[in-house]
Amino acid sequence: GQQLNQSPQSMFIQEGEDVSMNCTSSSIFNTWLWYKQDPGEGPVLLIALYKAGELTSNGRLTAQFGITRKDSFLNISASIPSDVGIYFCAGLSDSNYQLIWGAGTKLIIKP
């Protein structure tokens, strides 16, 4: 079945650093979504992307829908302690109406 490769699996960063993570697919997607899951909570939608090349921001977060339609990127600028959590990408392809999920990127901020 379809799979998403999300990397890195985890990141240890200092407060104030910028963060980058990405997802790649073997097939073309028409939608990319980025979610964040805080400890003990369910995932919350951060950014939705619907068009190849689209660049969308939500505060310090910026996500891009790759031109090839097979990848997406999420950047966090000037990280703060509340950014810790697990970030998931999810995508929709033309051949499947259900979301395909990445395995998540766990963000840990070093004190």
Place this chain on the structure above:
Amino acid sequence: ETGVTQTPRHLVMGMTNKKSLKCEQHLGHNAMYWYKQSAKKPLELMFVYSLEERVENNSVPSRFSPECPNSSHLFLHLHTLQPEDSALYLCASSGGISARELFFGEGSRLTVL
């Protein structure tokens, strides 16, 4: 009230027990989902309901039995589970099965002894 509410938040059960997880959504959505989340793995879609009818069952063992009595409520009935079924079970809703954005509950952490 939060959009999607799940109870209980934590559940410990033996392999011979019968228990149920409950989900309620206050968003006016007509599609509801059960997902299983295990550490370091992608979310696994278990069941999808649209307008109270099950439209997807992703080869889930029969020891998991969903029920959707109306568009606001979703249950997951559990019986004779195995230790490997221990996981976080997430409920989600959306405006329809073709809607792209899911809204999740906080999850029910299940431990099977």
